[in-house]
Amino acid sequence: MNWSANACLLARLRGRAGCLLGVVWTVHAGAQTPPPPPPTANPLTALMHAQPNIDTQSPVEAQAAFDPPVIRPGETATYRVTFNAMQASIQWPEEVIAPNALQLATAARGQVFRPGPNNNLLPQTTFNYRARPGTNGTFTVPRYLVYVGGVGVTVPAAELTVSAEAPPTVRPALTVSVHPTNPYVGQLVTARVLLPGGEDGVLRTLTGVELTGDGFLTDLNSARQQVAMTPRNGRDVPAFIYEAALTPLRPGRVQLAAQGHTAGLQLAGPITITGRVTIPGGAGQFTLLDAEPVTLQVRPLPRGGELPGFTGAVGRFELGPPTLSANVVAVGEPLTLTVPVRGDGQLARLVPPPPPRSREWQIFAARPEATPPQVIAVRGFAQFQFTLIPNTDMVQTTPAIPFAYFDPERGEYVPLHIPPVPVTVQPGGADALAVAALAARVSNDEDGPPAPRLTGLAKTPGRTMASLVPHQAQAWFPLVGVLPLLLFLAGAGWDRHRRFHEAHPEVRVRRRARRTLRREWAAWRRAAGLGDTGRFAAHAVNALRAGCAPHYPAEPAALVGRDVLPLLPEPERAGDEGRAVREIFAAVDATRFAREAPAHSDLLALREPLNRVMTRLEARLREGT
Structure with missing residues (x-):
């Protein structure tokens, strides 16, 4: 308003034009530019900022102890060393120095993140050794230096007492078992990790369970965990059970071990609880437990008796009714054959059989199924999808596709061919010459190499023959005679250079x-x-x-x-x-x-x-x- 009054006063002194100028000035001065919209936050950046921080700045400390510290002769104990640091930053020694009568064998090593203050995660890395004393007495593992992130950290000394007067160890032990123990290569094996609770009904749960060893593949999509009652010392006690499917990859002796951290109520993933059980609350101890390894004797698949269509499927399978994408097609039109497969083997890793050769059909290899493995496990079947194109209208069914699997219970290969499916093929829909050429090519591929035959004249000259004039009659051909002279001069110069350096x-x-x-x-x-x-x-x-x-x-x-x-x-x-x-x-x-x-x-x-x-x-x- 002050600007408008000043403008009108100026107009009285300078005339009407000045007032018009003042009005224009007032309008422009009074207009306000709208504030810019706030910047849109990047969802990925917001997600990264929402993640908790990992504490890597705190001083690194080491703890070492035997669990239990007192045992009877013939029993074993766990020598456990724990750091509040990332496992990748720890330069762990290849061997821990121990007394001569105490044998330390590597058992497990693992990393876990504990919840800390201010929404931070505290790393914890543990190294487990299985201690077997040879005699009675007190054994001391002296302190030693371990480098963590280039800085030396002292591991304190730990003491183990072996005495015949010590009470027997009654602590629940982690165990692992497999079924079957003598599988074939590629056969599905069930591994069961069990941690029993106490007789008072108190149970410790596990998190980050791992099945360690070489020579097998773990299917994490099949893993499930539960709490159920199991017999122990004549009584039913609650136990934490973790089950997963394994697939042996090579024949011979394969060792399988298991490990996991005690978690309390901080469980990862769904869990089924049956029976009365008490799970302690509060922050978990995250103690690394390990199980004695078990040995599997993996048998190779027999070389004799392998059937056509076998692609490595091991187990027991059955085919569902195959279906076609269309029951009526024309010659040259593609259609899709879908075959469901059910069974107790690795459905998510089934390899479709190779397509057979046929004069009447062009069959393409089955496309790999894009369904996630966990979805296949839930629905209980896999699918083979073949693309077929009829070459003639004389066919009434699709061709049979050979398929076979190995039954580990019977110890032999079992045929499971994909049966023919009725279909109506009508003439037309494709160029007759193209269909005839395709049928001839398929026939040649089946009967043997095609007979040589002359082709017709090309309609256009190729790149290597742009003119009918012979090479020796073209202008550049005399230069070819100079090429040997140039090569001779280059060789003479090189030899002169070589002899000079040989003399000097x-x-x-x-x-x-x-x-x-x-x-x-x-x-x-x-x-x-x-x-x-x-x-x-x-x-x-x-x-x-x-x-x-x-x-x-x-x-x-x-x-x-x-x-x-x-x-x-x-x-x-x-x-x-x-x-x-x-x-x-x-x-x-x-x-x-x-x-x-x-x-x-x-x-x-x-x-x-x-x-x-x-x-x-x-x-x-x-x-x-």
């Missing part, structure tokens, strides 16, 4: 030394620019050795500072250049042979005299003096 090998030695000097000289300058005294000294010594080696001759690595000084003039030998050569070689020798690397912060001051020395050595190599 020092020329090539000086060139090689000059290239090495220049390379180390450039690296030396870069190290000086970065202020890296260690690399500064190393590259300087390498450059000096490379520049002096052709004058002796000797290997550059065998030269010392005393060998460099005779190549300098007497004034430089006694001046700053000689002093710089002696100091730089002394610094490198001290770094290599001293117990503790000394600090050489004053080496960068030698840059100018060393640069003059390298310039002189490079000039001598170039001049051959």
Whole structure:
């Protein structure tokens, strides 16, 4: 409003035009630019910011103990070492030093993230060893140093007592079992991990259960966990049970072990609970437990008796009724044959049989099913989908497709062919010549290689024959006669060059030394620019050795500072250049042979005299003096 009053006052003094100008000024001054819309947040960035942080800044501490600390003769204990650090940052030793009568065998190692303050995750890495004492007494594993992220962390000493007067161990042990124990390669095996609870009904659950070993494939989509009552010492006690399907990949003896962290109420994934059970609340202890490994004797599939259509399916399977995408098609039109497969094998990894050859049909290989494995496991069947194209209208059914599987209970291959499906094929729908050519090609593929026959004349010239004029009559052909002369002259020049270097090998030695000097000289300058005294000294010594080696001759690595000084003039030998050569070689020798690397912060001051020395050595190599 003040701007409008001032504008009208100005108009009274300067006329009507001034008032019009004031009105325009008032309108523009009163208009406000709308604020920009707030920036749209990136969903991926928001999701990343919502994730809890992993605490990697806290000081790393180590804990070591035997579980239990007191055992009876013949029993075993677990030697457990725990760090509050990521497993990838721990440089764990290959062997833990223990008393002679105490045997420590590697059992398990694992990592878990515990909930911490401020919505942070605290990493915890545990190493388990199975301890078997040979005699009674007290055994002590001394403390030792483990590097975590390049920093040394002391693992405290741990003590184990073996006494006949100790009470028997009654702690629930983690066990793993498999069925069957002598499977065939590719047969589905069920692994069962069990952690029983106490007789008071208190149960510890597990998280992050892993089946470890070589020679088998674990199907995590089939994993399920439950709490059920199991007999123990004549009573039914609750137990945590984890089951998963395995597939052996090679014959022979295969060892399978299991491990997991105690979790309390912090469970991962769905779980079924039956019976009365007490699960302690509060924060979980996340103690790493491991089970004694079990051995599977995997049998190979028999080589004899393999049937057509076998693609590695092991188990017991049956086919559902095959269906067609259309019951009436024309010649040359594609249709889809869908075959459901049910059974107790690896349905998600079934490989369709190869398509048979047929004169009446063109059959394409079955497409791999894009359905997720967990969906296939829930619905209970897999599907083969073949694409077929009829070549003639004389067919009334689709061709039979051979398929077979290996039955591990019977120990033999069982045929399971895909039966023909009735279909009506009408003429037309495709070019008759194309269908005839396709049928002839399929027939040739079945009966053998086609007979050779001449083709017709091409309608257009090809790339290699653009003209009917013979090569010898074209303008460029005389140049072909000059090619042998050029090759002869090139060979003569090369032989002359070879004989020269054979008579004067020092020329090539000086060139090689000059290239090495220049390379180390450039690296030396870069190290000086970065202020890296260690690399500064190393590259300087390498450059000096490379520049002096052709004058002796000797290997550059065998030269010392005393060998460099005779190549300098007497004034430089006694001046700053000689002093710089002696100091730089002394610094490198001290770094290599001293117990503790000394600090050489004053080496960068030698840059100018060393640069003059390298310039002189490079000039001598170039001049051959």
